[in-house]
Amino acid sequence: MSASSHKTFRHGVHPPEQKDDTKDLPIRQFPFAPSLAVPLSQHIGKPARPVVREGQEVRRGQLIAEPDGVMSVAMHAPASGTVKRIGLLPGGSGMVPGIWIAPFPGSTQEVTEGTPVHPDTASPQEILQAIQRAGVVGLGGAAFPTHVKLTVPAGKVIDTVIINGVECEPYLTTDHRVMLEQDADIFHGIRYLLRLTGAPRCIIGVESNKPDAVAHLQARVPAGLPVTVEMVPVKYPQGAEKMLITALLGREVPSGGLPSDVGVVVVNVATTAEIGRLLPHGGGIQERVITIGGPGVKKKGNYRIPIGTPLRFLLETVGVEDDLTTVFLGGPMMGRAATSLDLSITKGTSGVIAFTKRQTGKEAQAREYPCIRCGECVEACPIFLNPSQLGLLARVGRYEEMASDFHLLDCFECGSCSFVCPAHIPLVHRFRVAKAAVRKERAAAASKQAAQKEVERVKAEHT
Amino acid sequence: MTPEPHWQILLNSALVNNFVLAWFLGICPFLGVSNKVGTASRMGAAVTFVMLVTALATWGINMLLDTVGAPYLRLIAFIAVIASTVQLVEMFIKKTSPALFKALGIFLPLITTNCAILGLALLQTNKGYDLGRAIIFALGSGLGFTLALVLMAGVRERLELADMPDLVKGTAASLAVAGILSVAFMGFAGLGS
Amino acid sequence: MSGLDKTLLVSSSPHVRKGRAVDRIMFEVMLALLPAVAWSLWSFGLGALFTLLTAIAASVLAEHLACRMVGRPSTVRDGSAMLTGLLFGLTLPPGLALWMVVVGAFIAIFLGKALFGGLGYNPFNPALVGRAVMQATFPVAMTTWVASTAPERFTRLPSTTLAWPLTQPVVDVVSGPTPLSAWKFSHQATDAADLFMGSTMGSAGETSALLILLGGVYLVGRKVMGWRIPVTILATVAVVSGALWLWDPTTYASPWFHLFSGGLMLGAVFMATDMVGSPMTHTGVVLYGILIGVLVVVIRTWAGMPEGVMYAILLGNALAPHLDRLIQPRVYGTTRKGKAP
Amino acid sequence: MSSSSPPTTTDEFIKGLWRENPVFVQVLGMCPTLAVTNSAVNAVAMGLATTFVLVMSNLAISAIRRFVPKQVRIVTYILLIATFVTVVDYAIAAISLPLHKALGAFISLIVVNCIILGRAEAFAGKNPILPSLADGLGMGIGFTGALLTLGVVREVLGMGTLFGVALFPAAFQPWVIMVLPAGGFFTLSAWMLVFNALRRRQRALSEPA
Amino acid sequence: MSAPSPALAMTRTLVGAGVVCGFLIVVAYELTAPIIQENRIEARQAAVFEVLPGAVATATFQLQADGSLQAVPDETTAGDLVFAGYDAQGGLVGAALEAQGMGYQDTIRLIYGYSFDKDAIIGIKVLESRETPGLGTRVETDPVYQANFDALDVSLDAAGQALANPIEAVGAGKKQHPWQVDCITGATISSKAIANMLGTSAAKWMPAIAARPEALARPEGAHVQ
Structure with a gap:
């Protein structure tokens, strides 16, 4: 380990990294599928509003749906072709609205571009709008609208922009490749981010299993740009925003708060690269880099793939x-x-990983034991929850107690607890169920309270 | 003969001859109020306090009855004293700390029928303790009661999350835990001899 | 394209696991006990063999029956009953009547474990529950110790072993005091080297401190067990007994004696470390260890019994929920009181 | 159980034996249940003493129930109960000193046995004399029976005797724990299990699936 | 209820109940007191006879502040008491004394007999103990242990103010002197406790009675079996 890699957060786990298969494979363009299905809700928030008709011809990069409100981003055509249908298509959790596009066979697939934004002259507001127009969301996997994240709340001062190049998930090597191949885009993106947030410095955090990326970036930091590249030891889930902030700066984001509460904004390195790539030309996201890997696939690699490519294809x-x-x-x-x-x-989607019987067969046989209170999960949880106790409470359905006494809602479902559990208890899964139940219960209580208040108000008015 | 030293009385009443686990006094609250650590410790504190007051009062009553020569009124006098002590404590707590009063709820009046209190008064009389020893004895007994109650509550809170067979749930399981605690407390036997 | 033509397995994330399952942990612990078992067989011969085998068999049977009685699938295969049986057997005097061993094993499994819902839910260490109840039930038989390395140990069983069920065993073998009772009642110290190597009388598995420590080191090395509990217990015992000894070496036993005699090693390494009954957090575990250590010295020195380890651990078990409750980890992004700063 | 017709005196008597058994169902009077059941004789003596107090206090309270203002109800009840307990205490001491010693403070502690005040409050204070008598008798015998079940198990296993008579040959190994406090807890716990199982089976039989 | 004034009704009830209860209790007390008294004396006498073989009558004496002994009624329970045992001829067999001390679990109370002839303790009987059955209770049953008290030396030193050799508990089978008590293996605490309480009690009592059997001469009306 290098001398600069002492900084990290407490707890966490060490899953097998499994990155060797793909980390040295350069990014390749993935072919266009005969039909692309583009969900209108690829981000957290409201689905985008379609601005095309069925049967309309679109060019690659053309705006096909516009943001519907603040918590929403634009969507662009991933390929030149025909809008076949606008309707429901299968999404992660049931059917979601989307647009089918049939790419023209043999088309040159040139990218349409819009209004360029210059990093040194544009106002922060213009940059934010440009990011929203470009349809940028967190590419690390969270898919949170980036412009919302970058909107600094009034009264908060950002002193550091952190670029998240940790990529702590096993198998995934997309960020690694982006750092090696898109350094110019990254630094360009950083210019926008610094301009936007007014932060005086930027740190790129990279795990020590990517020394080549660290060296590559370090050697190419443009003169005058206040960027440092820091190496952190390999540990999961360092790629989580809060963990990375703690690792690099030793600050803790308050429970229920945002990084901006401690003067930080964290942006994924691939997202930064996209900003740096798209904004100078005013384009929008029509593709992204993913790792296709795992023992179940043959041609493993890192691919630049059109959004909407069906999994089967x-x-x-x-x-x-x-x-x-x-x-x-x-x-x-x-x-x-x-x-x-x-x-x-x-x-x-940061990657598509396939497992065979070899990996999952064992898994299916591994029966669930009762919790033996070994405490491994307590040692693993990066936010210092007590997953064992939470799991026991979840088993008997005491959800509200989990939230009120044991900080259930602080859990960000990193899976470290389930990973280490020798009793094979699906802890994270139970926490998800519990969180949903608590949120529902609280929403119901809140609306009931509101209704109660309304009744009282009306009563008061009438007397 | 030399009277027992104070530390011996304290150790004995709190650990070796624990009121609950060795003497079976105060079993009802032990089983009834030991499902939550919070209530258990509050109940323990209340009982300890009432024990101290009772020890003082019954010691005086006993002296009085001995002088008057009416030992046959002892039981009635004791129970009357305990009932009024609990009443007084209840009123006092209600005045000074309504929050504590609310937290203790029905447990306060229940202390009247808690045999640990009357048992304390009777044992103290049987053993012929002087005032100082009586108070130490009450303190030790109260601490022992609280200890048993709180340990029990901790285990029961955990058992609430356990996958127990339905048949066992409730009193049967609590009694089994009490038995194991009682066995564990046997380790203290002989302390202070 | 056959790989894509079937239904995909859907599971909840995470999709990878660290690997070591509960049954594996039980197996590792049993493995770590092997040197102590071997020593026990060598020094006590057939008596120890029969005691251990009976304890294991009865525990496994009890576990199976307990599961059947409440209509649950048998959990014999998770290895926990076997481990409980082995640990229980190791705490018994070799040569204990076999019917008593069976009674104790059933108590350990039924009262110590099955009653509370089986593995993971037992508030107390089942083997020690069995041991403590047996001590109170058959106090004489449980304190009758046969001599170690008796010449005829491989050829004949102690007569006590085969006592008819429900009858009193008749003692005909050479019996004598353990190092602890010799100290307690006659103030005789035993040579520390003998204790360390294990050429003394005592329970089947407690005599050789060295071999038990070896097992503990293996478990810590394999990360099956944390080092904190045994180390804090042993350190506390050493410090407290050491202080007493320095103060008055004629009245109080030396720390070496305390550390290497009786069931302390076995208790500290294999019993107190039982995950189910011990606290979870580092701080909790340290306090738990200190508590047990202090109780061991207190009971051994001032209470009636020569040995206090099992009581100390049971009391530690009883306190563990409170330690867990009081010492919850401070959640990320909150202050000690649980509020966001 | 027929809830349609009003309960008869016999019903009042029977219910204490099984359906509303003070020990196994209502979990009342645990202190003497555990403390004095290390031998069958003690158990029976304690049970009878409690029954006497129960019956007498039920009778007395039922008789005067109309004349007692509710502010002083409990005080009057306790006064009466304490009186009967004192009487029993002296009676036992006169009958047998060793027995009095074996039961110890627990005779006096009948005063605070929740069963007695409980029946006074729940039943005798609201019902005429005859049903109150039946109620007290039923509860008392139910209590005595429960104590006896414990006492028998504990004495037979713990000492190898029953009512002081040796049951086994001299080689019998007594289970000392049974006469110790822990044995009381364990035996009661075991009986509770048995009782729960029996009641469950009874319920299952009475409600065909 | 048609009580005219609640206060009056309350007072009436309580006073009424009080009177009835008081009456009941006093009656019970008066009826049983003599029987209980008799039981107590009998029980004690039985114990005295047991530790003083050959005695058929007893009398109770009390140690006074000035060190003298005075005959008191048999009902007396308080104060430092000594029970003298007499044979059929009225001759003094010995003195029985109570001792108590902390045992394994709780206080052990016992009575022991002192023989003037042998100048030794000649028997003990445990009156009250909560020792572990089968273990600590062996002090009452173990014949080897009981043999300690066939003649446990409690002779006084030359000055007559202290025991010549304090009673001493030793390990099982290690008894060499008549003032030593052989303990029971496995019940060491209980057997030691008894030796200790005998030692304490004898050290206090022997200087007061050993030298003057005449002070315990049979008074009028000594209880006969």
């Missing part, structure tokens, strides 16, 4: 092993298992 293209059992979108720690091959690649 993707897997057919790279080829899969016969005993494939599970495909998940994202890394194995936080990624979601694909329920069907009709799902498509979205902006938040």
Whole structure:
């Protein structure tokens, strides 16, 4: 480990990294599928509003849906082609609104561009709008609208912009490749971010298993740009915003708060690169870099893939092993298992990993034991919860107690607890269920209270 | 013969001859109020306090009855004293700390029928303690009661989350835990001899 | 394209696991006990063999029956009952009547574990529950110790072993005091080297401190067990007994004696470390260890029993929920009181 | 149980034996239940003493129930109960000193046995004399029976005797714990289990699936 | 209820109940007191006879502040008491004394007999103990242990103010002197406790009675079996 890699957060786990298969493979362009299914809600927030008609011809990069309100981003055509249909298509959790586009076969697929924004002259407001127009969301997997994240709340001062190049999920190597291949875009993006936030400095945090990326970036920091590249030891989930802030700056984001509460904004390195790539030309996101890997696929690699590429086409293209059992979108720690091959690649998909019987067979046999209170989860939880106690409470459905006494809502579902649990208790899954139940319960209580207040107000008015 | 030293009385009443685990006094609150650590410790504190007051009062009553020569009124006098002590404590707490009063709820009046209190008064009389020893004895007994109650509550809070067979849930499980605690407390036997 | 033609397995994230399952942990602990078991067999011969085998068999049977009685699938295969049986057997005097061993094993499993819902829910260490109840039930038999390395140990069983069920065992073998009772009642110290190597009388598995420590080191090395509990217990015992000894070496036993005699090693390394009954956090575990250590010295020195380890651990178990409750980890982004700063 | 017709005196008597058994169902009077059941004789003596107090206080309270203002109800009840307990205490001491010693403070502690005040409050204070008598008798015998079940198990296993008579040959190994406090807890816990299982089976039989 | 004034009704009830209860209690007390008294004396006498073989009558004496002994009624329970035992001829067999001390679990109370002839303790009987059955209770049953008290030396030193050799508990089978008590293996605490309480009690009593059996001469009306 290098001398500068002492900085890290407490707890966490060490899943096998499994990055060797793809980390040295350069990013390649993935072919266009005969039909692309573009969900209108690839981000957290309101779905975008379509601005095209069925049957309309669109050019690659053309705006096809515009943001519907602040918590929403624009959507652009991933390919030149025809809008086949606008309607419901299969999404991660049920059917979602979307647009089908049939790319023109053999088209040159040139990218349409819009209004350029210059990093040194544009106002912060213009940059924010440009980011929203470009449809930028967190490409690390969260898919949170980037312009919302970058809006500094009044009264807060940002002193550091952190670029998240940690990529702590096993198998994934997209950020690694982006750092090696898109350094200019990254630094360009940083210019926008610094301008936008008014922060005096920027730190790029990279885990020590990517020394080549660190060296590469360090050697190419443009003169005058206040950027440092820092190496942090390998540990999951360092890529989580809060963990990275603690690792690099030793600050803790308050429970229920935002990084801006401690003067920080964290942006994923691929997102930064996209900003740096798109804004100078006014373009929008039509593709992204993903890692296709895992023991279940044949042609593993890092691909620049059009948004909306169906999973089935993707897997057919790279080829899969016969005993494939599970495909998940994202890394194995936080990624979601694909329920069907009709799902498509979205902006938040950082990878497609496939497992065969070899990996999952053992998993299926591993029966669940009762919690033996070994405390491994307590040692793993990066935010110092007590997953064991939470799991026991969840088992008997005492959800509200989990939230009120044991900080359930602070859990960001990194999966470290489930990963280490020798009793194979699906802790994270139970926490998700519990969180949903608590939110529902609280919303119901709040609306009931509001109704009560309304009744009282009306009563008061009448007397 | 030499009277027992104070530390011996304290150790004995709190650990070796624990009121609950060795003497079976105060079993009802022990089983009834030991499902939450919070209530258990408050109940323990209330009982300890009432014990101290009772020890003082019954010691005086006993002296009085001995002088008057009416030992047969002892039981009635004791129970009357305890009932009024609890009443007084209840009123006092209600005045000074309504929050504590609310937290203790029905447990306060229940202390009247808590055999640990009357048991304390009777044992203290049987043992012929002087005033100082009586108070130490009450303190030790109260601490022992609280200790047993709180330990029990801790285990029961954990058992609430356990996957117990339905048949066992409730009193049967509590009694089994009490038995194990009682066995564990046997380790203290002989302390202070 | 056959790989894509079947239904995908859908599971909840995370999709990878660290690997070591509960049954594996039980197995590792049993493995770590092997040197102590081997020593026990060598020094006590057939008596120890029969005691250990009976304890294990009865525990496994009890676990199976307990599961059947409440209509649950048998949990015998998770290895926890076997481990409980082995640990229980190791705390018994070799040569204990086998019917008593069976009774104790059933008590350990039923009262110590099954009653509360089985593995993971037992508030107390089942083996020690069995041991403590047996001590109170058959006090004489449980304190009758056969001599170690008796010449005929491999050829004949102690007569006590085969006592008819429900009858009193008749003692005909050479019996004598353990180092602890010799100290307690006759003020005789035993040579520290003998204690360390294990050529003394005592429970089947407690005599050789060295081999038990070896097992502990293995478990810590394999990360099956944390080092904090055994180390704090042993350190506390050493410090407290050391202070007493320095103060008055004629009245109080030396720290070496305390550390290497009786069930302390076995208790500290294999019993107190039982995950189910010990606290979870580092601070909690340290306090738990200190508490047990202090109680061990207090009971051994001032209470009636020569040995206090099992009581100390049971009391530690009883206190563990409180330690867990009081010492919750401070959640990220909050202050000690649980509010955001 | 037929809830349609009003309960008869017999019903009042029977209910204390099983359906509303003070020990196993209502979990009342635990202190003497555990403390004096290390031998069958003690258990029976304690049970009978409690029954006597129960019956007498039920009778007395039922008789005067109309004349007692509710502010002083509890005080009057306790006064009466304490009186009967004192009487029993002296009676036992006169009958057998060793027995009095074995029961110790627990005779006096009958005063605070929740069963007695409980029945006074719940039943005798509201019902005529005859049902109150039946109620007290039923509860008392139910209590005595429960004590006896514990006493028998504990004495037989713990000392190898029953009512002081040796049951086994001399080689019998007594289970000392049964006469110790812990044994009381364990035995009661075991009986509770048995009782729960029996009641569950009874319920299952009475409600065909 | 048609009580005219609640205060009056309350007072009436309480006073009424009080009178009735008081009456009941006093009646019970008066009826049982003599029987209980008799039981107590009998029990004590039985114990005295047991530790003083050959005695058929007893009398109770009390140690006074000035060190003298005075005959008191048998009902007396308080104060430092000594029970003298007499044979059929009225001759003094010995003195029985109570001792108590902390045992394994709780206080052990016992009575022991002192023989003037042997100048030794010649028997003990445990009156009250909560020792572990089968273990600590062996002090009452173990014949080897009981043999300690066939003649446990409590002779006084030359000055007559202290025991020549304080009673001493030793390990099982280690008894060499008549003032030593052989303990029971496995019940060491209880057996030691008894030796200790005998030692304390004898050290206090022997200087007061050993030298003057005449002070315990049979008074009028000594209880006969």
